[in-house]
Amino acid sequence: MKKTLAHQLADYACALRFEDLSNKVVHEVKRRVIDSLGVALGAWKEEPCAIARKVALDFSAKHGSTIIGTTHKASPDWAAFANGCAIRYFDYNDTYLSKEPAHPSDNISAALAAAESAGANGRELITAIALAYEVQCRLCDAASIRARGWDHVTYGAFSTALASARLMKLDPAKTRHAVNIAGVAGAAMRQARAGELSHWKGVAFANAARHGVYSALLARAGMTGPAPIFEGQMGFEKQLGVSLGDVGEKFKGAPEMILKTSIKFWPAEYHSQSAIEAALFLRSQIGDLSQIKRVVIESHDAAVDIIGSEPEKWKPKTRETADHSLPYITAIALIDGEITDRQFEPRRFKDPEVWKFLENVRVERNAELSAMYPDAVANIVHVDLADSRRVTRRVDYPLGHAKNPLKDSEVEGKFNALVEPILGQERGKKIIEIIWKLDEAESVDELLRACVMKE
Numbered sequence: 001m002k003k004t005l006a007h008q009l010a011d012y013a014c015a016l017r018f019e020d021l022s023n024k025v026v027h028e029v030k031r032r033v034i035d036s037l038g039v040a041l042g043a044w045k046e047e048p049c050a051i052a053r054k055v056a057l058d059f060s061a062k063h064g065s066t067i068i069g070t071t072h073k074a075s076p077d078w079a080a081f082a083n084g085c086a087i088r089y090f091d092y093n094d095t096y097l098s099k100e101p102a103h104p105s106d107n108i109s110a111a112l113a114a115a116e117s118a119g120a121n122g123r124e125l126i127t128a129i130a131l132a133y134e135v136q137c138r139l140c141d142a143a144s145i146r147a148r149g150w151d152h153v154t155y156g157a158f159s160t161a162l163a164s165a166r167l168m169k170l171d172p173a174k175t176r177h178a179v180n181i182a183g184v185a186g187a188a189m190r191q192a193r194a195g196e197l198s199h200w201k202g203v204a205f206a207n208a209a210r211h212g213v214y215s216a217l218l219a220r221a222g223m224t225g226p227a228p229i230f231e232g233q234m235g236f237e238k239q240l241g242v243s244l245g246d247v248g249e250k251f252k253g254a255p256e257m258i259l260k261t262s263i264k265f266w267p268a269e270y271h272s273q274s275a276i277e278a279a280l281f282l283r284s285q286i287g288d289l290s291q292i293k294r295v296v297i298e299s300h301d302a303a304v305d306i307i308g309s310e311p312e313k314w315k316p317k318t319r320e321t322a323d324h325s326l327p328y329i330t331a332i333a334l335i336d337g338e339i340t341d342r343q344f345e346p347r348r349f350k351d352p353e354v355w356k357f358l359e360n361v362r363v364e365r366n367a368e369l370s371a372m373y374p375d376a377v378a379n380i381v382h383v384d385l386a387d388s389r390r391v392t393r394r395v396d397y398p399l400g401h402a403k404n405p406l407k408d409s410e411v412e413g414k415f416n417a418l419v420e421p422i423l424g425q426e427r428g429k430k431i432i433e434i435i436w437k438l439d440e441a442e443s444v445d446e447l448l449r450a451c452v453m454k455e
Contacts, residue, residue, distance in 0.1 A: 005230040006183075008248035010175035013131055013162045018123040018439070020254040021130055026439060028258050029126045031411050032094060033435050035263055036105045037068070039093050040086035041451060042341075042418030044069050048199040052085040052206070065113035069453040076117040077214040080160070084109035084206030090341065091202065091323045092418075095270035096137050096261040097374035099144040101302065102152045104261055106205035107132035110160035110213050114167040115444050122441030124167060130255040132163040137257035138250050143242035149190050150240050153205040157186030160212025168220050180225025182215040183236055196312050197320035262377075263411065265400040266339040271303035272329040274395035275379035279333035281393045282383050289335065291386040295361045297330055298380040300369040308363040315355055322349040327361040330381060377401065422453065 003011075018026075043049050056067055056078040064073030068083045084106060087093055093105040108129060115125040136159035145154060161182035165175040192204045219225070230236045230244060237243055266276050275297055286292065299308060307313065308326035316322035322344050323329070332343045335357065342348060369378045378396040385391070397404040406414070412432055419428040431450045434441070441447070 003248070004228040005244060005248045006176045006179045006227060007172075008251055009135065009158070009162055009179055010165075010172045012251040013135075013166045013175055014170070014172045016127060016131055016166065016255070018127045021127065022254060022256070025130050025255060025258055026126055029129050030435050030438055031263070031408065032105050032129070032258065033108060033438065034411055034415050034432055036087045036093055036108045037431060037435070037451065038415035038418045039090050039267075040068055040083060040109075041422055042092070043086050043089040044422065044453065046086075046089050048203055049082075049086045049089055051199075052082040052203065056082040061117075063117050065116040066448040068448070068451050071449075071452055076113040076164075077210045077217065079116075080110040080113040080213045081203075081206045081210035083112065084209040085203045088205055089202040090267045091269055092264050092267040094261050094263050096140060096257075097270070097302075097377060098137065098140040099142070099374075100140040100146060100152045100155065101270070101306075101374075102136055102140050102155065103205065104133045104136050104159075104258070106153070106156060106209060107136060107159050107163060109206065110209035111163045111167065112444060112448075113209075114164035114213055114216065116448065118168045119443060120167045121443060122438040125444060126439055128163040128166045130258060131166055132159040133258040133261065134251070134255035135159040135162055137260065138247055139244070141250075142244040142247040145240050145242055146190050146193075148241050151188040151190045151192050151204055153188045153192075153208040154186060154240075156205050156208035157182040157211050157215070160209045161215045162212075164213045164216035165219065168216055170216065170220055174219045174222075176227070177223065177225045178212075178216040178219035180227050180229045181218055181223065182212050182225075183229040184226050186211050186215075187240065193306070193324070195310065197318055197324060199320070201320040201324070260402050262402045263400040263406050263414075265398065265406065265410075265414070267323065267341060267344070268329045268339055269307050269324045269326075271299070271307055271377055272326050272379075273398035273400065274377055275299070275326060275330045275381055276333045276339050277395045277398045278379055278381040278393035279330050280337065280339075282381060282391055283334050283337050285391055286334075286383060286385070292334065292357075292383055293360065293386055294384040295327075295331060295334065296382040296384070297326060297361070297363045298366040298369065298382070299326065299363060300373040300378060301365060302370075302373055303377075303379065304363055304365050314358045314361070316349045319344045319346070319349070326363055326379075327358055328354075330379075331357050331361050334383070372396065376403075423451075
């Protein structure tokens, strides 16, 4: 009888070793840890991050995990949640585009929490992160679930459960039960990203990470979960109305999917990255912005559906809506000449003059760009001027894309811009040095101590 997908995933996770990873994959994991800690520390004081931290700080654990920026150890699942909120909140962590888009560095909060609690070393942490990327990205390749009303973070419950089980050194049977427990109660509604967005948009995967760690903890203690979780009569495929096909057959060789993911250069939803790049280029060509009469953004179906179609996108009332609005992001790049955290402050995205500008911004579908997706994440920005001229810029692979990757120095530069104002240059440099040597670390303790905020 053919093995179930849960069996295949468990066998793969338990057999994987650090020595199986290529040098490129190890290096890329380190880059993603730098990137993720940078955005987490940068967002540390933001409201939902502070809320999650406040809740987690009320509880301590004997074999706990550190809440980033503090010395407090909460239960590993709650640490994964609090830290996951910070990694994700700015919408500045990495991206994978496929049938189902995702932000696979979301898995890092679970891996860090499980690694610390289990006393894992740096090599084991790197292996677990590479595993989580592999699982989430291959599930995203297998089937899209958002059109059926389910959020992409649903796949994250499986990837974080497997990464946590790997770090806790669970055997294949207990690892499979961790997957089963994660799956039976891990489906997340797509409403988190529809209509007027809320804090939950930025913390939905943090909740999946919490659930993944929790599932592994229960399985370690002997809790069993229902099976077959994917193929069963009332299982994942039936409930979500999708077929995962032969995805289990993909888990044969060493993990490599992290190499196909992209790092964000600007703090906004990934489908807007090429539009930002195009808008900033055009701004330098236009000169007098008062001459702009109309902006037309040609985009692919995924971008239009996710960030360019709902009326709320033209009058954003929350940060979460603003950083998921293709018209707003493109317009504000033209107006301000930059995309930073400042562009997502209420006084900016609620500015009546900005809303007036947005009345003349249009989003259109482009069949050619749609056919190129997800290999390319292209946008074409046209700006019509008062003198009847039209200036145009097309970008297929924005800076940071897997086909146009950031240099190590640029990854460090992004980290420094986020962290130095908070921790200072020397402490930021120390964190980077620790991560580049992560495969030599006996534990994650030194790294987490380096991230403690100033009093």
